[in-house]
Amino acid sequence: MRLLSSVIIGTVLLFSLVLYGCVDINSSMTESLPDRVTYVDHIKPIFDRQCIRCHGVDEMIKDLDLRSYSSIHSSDDFLPGDANSFALLKLKPADVSIRSMYIYLNDVRQYDLIYQWIVVDSLAEE
Numbered sequence: 603m604r605l606l607s608s609v610i611i612g613t614v615l616l617f618s619l620v621l622y623g624c625v626d627i628n629s630s631m632t633e634s635l636p637d638r639v640t641y642v643d644h645i646k647p648i649f650d651r652q653c654i655r656c657h658g659v660d661e662m663i664k665d666l667d668l669r670s671y672s673s674i675h676s677s678d679d680f681l682p683g684d685a686n687s688f689a690l691l692k693l694k695p696a697d698v699s700i701r702s703m704y705i706y707l708n709d710v711r712q713y714d715l716i717y718q719w720i721v722v723d724s725l726a727e728e
């Protein structure tokens with residue numbers, strides 16, 4: 603009986619260690635979001651690398667210029683505090699289609715950053 607309970611306790615302990623290990627690995631892989639997302643620190647690097655070739659440099663598709671804070675701020679696609687901003691609808695991970703801009707993001711964390719920037723931090727510049 604004692605042997606059996608030690609085996610059970612041992613198994614449970616081992617299992618929790620394995621689980622804890624996985625959780626730990628996951629949390630280090632999905633870096634948490636910053637307290638405050640700003641254009642200068644977080645958004646500009648994404649847009650410069652992944653968006654402006656079509657929205658500002660080689661082309662100006664849909665007249666959307668993502669090269670500067672002022673042009674983004676004055677665009678109807680980005681409304682401070684609005685979770686239904688058109689840019690968010692175009693970038694939404696769940697709505698990947700041929701017209702979606704999600705394919706130009708590296709991962710869902712970039713979407714989360716943009717979401718927080720528009721909705722929570724109201725297009726903070728810096």
Ligand code: HEC
Nearest residue numbers: 649652653656657663664666679688689692701703706707
């Ligand atoms: C390879 C070219 C290309 C890249 C790179 C690109 N886009 Fe686009 N974008 C388009 C095209 C084409 C449309 C029009 C699609 C449509 O309306 O169906 C568009 C439309 C949009 C719109 C809607 C504009 C409007 O008012 O109709 C937004 C917002 C947008 N893109 C944001 C982004 C963001 C943010 C990125 C970077 C993550 C990005 N795009 C990268 C080609 C691109």
